[in-house]
Amino acid sequence: MNTLKKAIALMSLALLCLGLFSGCVPRxxxxxxxxxxxxxxIFPPYDFARQIGGENAQxxxxxxxxxxxxxxxxTPQDIQRIQNCDVFLYIGGHSDKWAQDILDSIDTSGMxxxxxxxxxxxxxxxxxEGMQQEPGEEAVHEEDAHVWTSPANAMQIVTAIGDAMIExxxxxxxxxxQNRKAYLEELLALDRQLQDIVSHSQRTTLLFGDxxxxxxxxxxxxxxxxxxxxxxxxxxEPSAATxxxxxxxxxxxxxxxxxxxxxxxxxxxxxxxxxxxAQKRLLHSCHxxxxxxxxxxxxxxxxxxxxxxxxxxxxS
Numbered sequence: 136m137n138t139l140k141k142a143i144a145l146m147s148l149a150l151l152c153l154g155l156f157s158g159c160v161p162r163x164x165x166x167x168x169x170x171x172x173x174x175x176x177i178f179p180p181y182d183f184a185r186q187i188g189g190e191n192a193q194x195x196x197x198x199x200x201x202x203x204x205x206x207x208x209x210t211p212q213d214i215q216r217i218q219n220c221d222v223f224l225y226i227g228g229h230s231d232k233w234a235q236d237i238l239d240s241i242d243t244s245g246m247x248x249x250x251x252x253x254x255x256x257x258x259x260x261x262x263x264e265g266m267q268q269e270p271g272e273e274a275v276h277e278e279d280a281h282v283w284t285s286p287a288n289a290m291q292i293v294t295a296i297g298d299a300m301i302e303x304x305x306x307x308x309x310x311x312x313q314n315r316k317a318y319l320e321e322l323l324a325l326d327r328q329l330q331d332i333v334s335h336s337q338r339t340t341l342l343f344g345d346x347x348x349x350x351x352x353x354x355x356x357x358x359x360x361x362x363x364x365x366x367x368x369x370x371x372e373p374s375a376a377t378x379x380x381x382x383x384x385x386x387x388x389x390x391x392x393x394x395x396x397x398x399x400x401x402x403x404x405x406x407x408x409x410x411x412x413a414q415k416r417l418l419h420s421c422h423x424x425x426x427x428x429x430x431x432x433x434x435x436x437x438x439x440x441x442x443x444x445x446x447x448x449x450x451s
Contacts, residue, residue: 166219167193171304173222176234177204178423179283180224180251182435183293186318187300191307195220200429203398204422209233220246221303224296227252230280247299252280254295255288258350260365265380279365284420285351286326289435290319321436328443329356336450342385342413344404345395348420363403373403385411392449394418397425416445 166172171192175181181196188194197213198204209217217223217234218241225234227250238248257278282288297315301308333339333356340359341349347362361384363373373381385393385407393413395404397420404415419438428438 166216171222171300171307172220173224173300174216174220175224176226176231179289179421179435180249180292180296183289183296183318184222184224184300186434187293187297187311187314189310189314191304191310192300198423200424200426202423205230209237217241222247222249222296222299224249224251224299226250226280226282228257228278228280247303249292249295249299251282251292252278254292255282255285255351257282258354260350262365263347263359263361265361265377265384266364279348279350281348281420281422282351283435284349285355286322286329286439287355288351290322290326293319293322325436325439325443329446332443332447333357333450336447338450340388341394341418341446341449342381342388342390342392342407343394343396343418344381344407344415345399345401348396348422349418378403378406381407382410385413390449391451392416392445394445394449396420397422416449418442418445 171188173184173188173192173194174197175184175194176197178196178198181194184192185194195216197209197216198207214237217237223238223243223246225231225248227235231250260277260279283292293315297311300311304311339357340361341353343360343362345362346364347360349360352358353360361381363377363381381403384390390411390413393404393407393411393415395401395415395417397417401415407413408415419442421435421438424433424438
């Protein structure tokens with residue numbers, strides 16, 4: 136038995152003991168045996184699946200609301216949910232190696248597995264003008280996993296998820312197909328809205344005082360950008376040269392908006408705004424949501440609608 140299999144066995148035993156002796160309540164409701172069980176690692180595929188599944192599927196998100204995805208570690212309960220689900224949805228690629236390791240250690244013959252990065256054409260992260268690398272740090276040459284930030288990609292992912300749910304639960308195929316069709320129409324309307332905003336804008340460049348996990352969004356709508364870091368960078372403090380570059384660009388091109396992303400400390404954006412008089416706005420990558428956003432029922436579409444409004448302001 137390899138190390139991961141041993142770890143899973145030990146965690147499953149620990150989970151059983153917790154359930155028997157401490158009355159531990161899992162993060163989500165108990166599995167409903169009458170519903171298709173779908174488990175997603177992060178918010179976008181979770182939301183896509185619940186839009187398709189409706190009342191016939193029970194969809195679980197492993198990443199707790201308010202948690203930074205890059206610091207997430209699966210719990211024993213999470214591993215058990217993956218083992219017992221009918222459909223498993225994860226990002227794939229380097230960022231989800233933990234999920235691939237779990238899949239490699241269990242029998243997946245009875246489940247449908249969808250990796251988002253296998254649904255679309257992948258782009259590499261890039262170091263654009265102004266991003267200063269730390270001494271000895273190599274340039275980024277890995278694929279950007281934030282594939283859902285483009286509505287066109289989201290449509291391809293939704294199509295694949297729908298196929299997996301239909302394959303896993305053919306009894307409710309008609310309902311899944313109807314829900315998927317309706318949701319794809321909403322995503323297409325979002326795509327057209329964003330196309331219209333960009334085509335009627337004076338600008339085509341964004342300024343980000345933060346990481347930039349929007350490579351696919353920018354590529355789809357012909358937008359360029361300046362940012363402090365690539366999308367998956369671990370840094371939170373830019374070099375003095377990068378900060379000076381972004382401030383100079385904001386002044387020279389009179390950027391009205393400086394963007395930050397969710398779960399950011401917003402310090403870089405604040406400094407640029409204070410130096411230039413620009414306004415600060417959120418561009419939400421939808422990677423995860425806060426507890427408040429989750430509790431009030433925010434969806435991929437509602438967050439992207441807010442993004443559309445902020446993009447319109449920034450590009451005017």
